[in-house]
Amino acid sequence: MSVLIFAELDEGALKKSSLEAIYYGSKVAALTGTSATAIVLGEGKADELAKAGRFGATKVLHASDAQLNEGNAMAYASVVAEAANQEGADVIVLAKSSLADSMAARLAGKLKAGLAANVIELPDVSSGFRVKRSIFTGKAFAFTELTAEKKILAIKKNTITPEETEATATVEAFKPALNDTDFAVKVTNVEKASGDILLPEADLVVSAGRGLKGPENWGIVEDLAKALHAATACSKPVSDLDWRPHHEHVGQTGIKISPNLYMACGISGAIQHLAGVNSSKVIVVINKDPEAPFFKSADYGIVGDVFEVLPRLTKAVQEL
Amino acid sequence: MKILVCVTSVPDTITKITLTDNNTKLNKAGVQFITGPYDDYALSRAVELKEQLGGTVTVLNVGESDADPVIRKCLAIGADDAIRVNAEPTDAYFVAEQIAAIAKENSYDLILMGRESIDYNGGQVHGIVGEMLGLPSISPVMKLAIDGSTAKITREIEGGHEELEAGLPLVLGCQEPIAEWKIPNMRGIMSARTKPLKVVEPTGKDTLTHIANYELPPARGACKMIPASEAETLIKLLRTEAKVI
Ligand SMILES: Cc1cc2nc3c(=O)[nH]c(=O)nc-3n(C[C@H](O)[C@H](O)[C@H](O)COP(=O)(O)OP(=O)(O)OC[C@H]3O[C@@H](n4cnc5c(N)ncnc54)[C@H](O)[C@@H]3O)c2cc1C
Ligand SMILES: Cc1cc2nc3c(=O)[nH]c(=O)nc-3n(C[C@H](O)[C@H](O)[C@H](O)COP(=O)(O)OP(=O)(O)OC[C@H]3O[C@@H](n4cnc5c(N)ncnc54)[C@H](O)[C@@H]3O)c2cc1C
Numbered sequence: 433m434s435v436l437i438f439a440e441l442d443e444g445a446l447k448k449s450s451l452e453a454i455y456y457g458s459k460v461a462a463l464t465g466t467s468a469t470a471i472v473l474g475e476g477k478a479d480e481l482a483k484a485g486r487f488g489a490t491k492v493l494h495a496s497d498a499q500l501n502e503g504n505a506m507a508y509a510s511v512v513a514e515a516a517n518q519e520g521a522d523v524i525v526l527a528k529s530s531l532a533d534s535m536a537a538r539l540a541g542k543l544k545a546g547l548a549a550n551v552i553e554l555p556d557v558s559s560g561f562r563v564k565r566s567i568f569t570g571k572a573f574a575f576t577e578l579t580a581e582k583k584i585l586a587i588k589k590n591t592i593t594p595e596e597t598e599a600t601a602t603v604e605a606f607k608p609a610l611n612d613t614d615f616a617v618k619v620t621n622v623e624k625a626s627g628d629i630l631l632p633e634a635d636l637v638v639s640a641g642r643g644l645k646g647p648e649n650w651g652i653v654e655d656l657a658k659a660l661h662a663a664t665a666c667s668k669p670v671s672d673l674d675w676r677p678h679h680e681h682v683g684q685t686g687i688k689i690s691p692n693l694y695m696a697c698g699i700s701g702a703i704q705h706l707a708g709v710n711s712s713k714v715i716v717v718i719n720k721d722p723e724a725p726f727f728k729s730a731d732y733g734i735v736g737d738v739f740e741v742l743p744r745l746t747k748a749v750q751e752l
Numbered sequence: 753m754k755i756l757v758c759v760t761s762v763p764d765t766i767t768k769i770t771l772t773d774n775n776t777k778l779n780k781a782g783v784q785f786i787t788g789p790y791d792d793y794a795l796s797r798a799v800e801l802k803e804q805l806g807g808t809v810t811v812l813n814v815g816e817s818d819a820d821p822v823i824r825k826c827l828a829i830g831a832d833d834a835i836r837v838n839a840e841p842t843d844a845y846f847v848a849e850q851i852a853a854i855a856k857e858n859s860y861d862l863i864l865m866g867r868e869s870i871d872y873n874g875g876q877v878h879g880i881v882g883e884m885l886g887l888p889s890i891s892p893v894m895k896l897a898i899d900g901s902t903a904k905i906t907r908e909i910e911g912g913h914e915e916l917e918a919g920l921p922l923v924l925g926c927q928e929p930i931a932e933w934k935i936p937n938m939r940g941i942m943s944a945r946t947k948p949l950k951v952v953e954p955t956g957k958d959t960l961t962h963i964a965n966y967e968l969p970p971a972r973g974a975c976k977m978i979p980a981s982e983a984e985t986l987i988k989l990l991r992t993e994a995k996v997i
Binding site for chain 2: 503505506509529530531533534536537538540541542544545546547548549550562564566567568569570571572573574575576577578579580613616617618619620621622623624625628630631632633635636660672677678679684685688692693703704707710711713714715716717727728729730731732733734735736737740741744745747748749752
């Protein structure tokens with residue numbers, strides 16, 4: 433028995449959320465008296481693989497086949513399933529992401545595993561195997577028993593604060609059998625903002641809504657985000673109107689995030705918007721309307737005009 | 753083009769969640785049930801494709817009779833017929849087994865779902881069904897065009913999107929902006945009453961999970977207001993008090 437962690441690479445480096453998953457997986461292993469193995473797919477730098485050890489994995493399986501450089505959920509699920517069988521892993525841990533979510537769903541089908549998504553705490557293994565997960569987009573929690581032999585835990589960002597140690601992991605090459613049917617879907621084009629901080633990974637997020645009046649005014653939002661090293665996000669109408677790309681849209685029908693800081697500028701705070709951001713640690717609201725509903729869900733608020741307040745905040749950050 | 757659309761009946765997005773029975777059940781009293789918003793996107797695109805290419809749209813729900821109003825609304829929006837598997841959908845694997853069983857009987861060209869349910873947020877049923885049927889599954893799909901027996905798909909990824917091509921049949925988890933949500937018109941509502949809604953009994957009873965009880969999140973503390981004239985104070989507080997920057 434062991435705990436297997438699916439660790440994801442982004443441009444050759446382990447994603448921050450994956451380090452969290454590795455650390456979480458190592459804690460699950462400690463709770464269940466086993467060890468944690470990370471599996472990494474695609475070509476990655478050697479020092480990145482070693483990092484998995486510093487976050488708690490005792491072993492790293494590396495499937496470096498170049499065919500796996502592209503994040504292909506079906507092929508990944510086959511490889512992870514093979515690794516889980518080889519390692520006798522009953523628990524598989526991963527950090528939620530657009531790739532990991534699709535991979536986990538296929539894996540659940542392959543292994544006939546119980547999949548708990550949006551897990552927010554370590555499992556309770558005192559009798560059975562119980563996890564706390566967020567449901568109703570953060571509006572409630574469900575304590576869920578995983579009764580199948582195989583269990584998949586998809587953890588939400590900020591579930592655990594990883595601690596880095598000097599520990600090392602043994603790295604083993606893993607040569608899975610790849611089958612053509614897993615490559616039936618052809619990727620014809622990828623468009624991805626490079627260099628930007630990925631929104632689901634970001635610790636700090638500056639978000640803006642219709643109060644910004646038009647896409648030409650986003651400079652003040654981007655300036656503050658840049659000063660803070662934050663990612664930018666937006667409300668649904670803003671992406672519907674094409675002021676901002678769809679992958680920045682947060683909320684009930686958009687991306688769900690749980691950063692340390694969420695700053696909402698010129699966003700009214702509709703319940704569907706809150707659903708995507710309510711598990712942020714600290715929420716700041718800047719709105720010219722003192723009656724804006726968002727203030728009821730905020731930790732800090734400024735009643736003011738974003739066009740005046742944001743540049744001043746940017747300056748204050750730069751002067752820190 | 754034969755399309756299956758799988759829909760959930762879920763509490764409206766504006767619902768305030770409350771619990772009953774010693775926190776072991778969600779309180780359904782006074783809750784308005786709607787079609788899952790992502791399922792609505794899937795259905796709208798299915799109806800558009802039918803209008804464009806011909807064919808049929810079948811709606812499928814795994815649920816009890818309280819889901820019938822939602823199913824009728826899907827018929828009013830333009831689905832031709834509906835199937836309800838008569839069972840309480842208490843586990844994603846169980847739900848996927850029911851959907852896969854219906855799909856095996858009827859061989860659809862496209863099986864459209866939402867990217868995730870807005871109640872349990874699993875985001876897994878499409879992947880499990882794909883696996884059970886040996887078909888590719890893709891999610892979250894933002895655009896879908898059909899060219900003969902090939903689907904051209906735009907899928908959202910972190911920080912952008914990717915364009916994909918795959919042969920039919922396929923299982924897809926949909927999200928915006930794949931289509932505009934459709935509102936049923938009077939004619940649709942009238943015709944929905946006579947469209948067939950077949951109720952079938954479930955096959956198998958594999959459940960891999962069980963919810964023991966629920967909890968509501970603690971309320972956030974009071975909001976600390978900072979006068980706009982002292983906006984800079986906010987940055988200081990975020991560093992020294994909240995310690996997030
Ligand atoms: C099924 C469903 C799903 C939905 N999903 C989502 C979702 O995922 N995400 C989402 O965001 N929405 C979602 N919505 C829409 C949601 O209900 C709101 O309509 C939306 O969030 C409002 O966006 P907004 O706050 O940017 O705009 P508005 O509600 O128009 O608010 C603009 C705010 O800006 C303030 N403002 C204006 N000028 C200034 C200024 N100069 N300085 C400071 N403040 C100013 C105003 O006081 C106002 O509060 C959904 C709706 C439905 C029905
Ligand atoms: C009383 C009750 C008890 C429950 N107990 C549990 C439990 O113990 N453990 C647990 O995991 N869940 C439980 N659920 C949730 C229920 O099992 C979910 O409907 C099921 O797990 C699928 O949800 P999901 O969030 O994983 O779906 P997702 O994978 O997020 O759904 C993706 C898409 O699949 C399709 N889909 C999903 N469900 C259905 C359906 N029922 N009919 C047709 N299409 C569908 C839709 O197109 C949807 O957009 C319970 C629900 C109820 C009402």
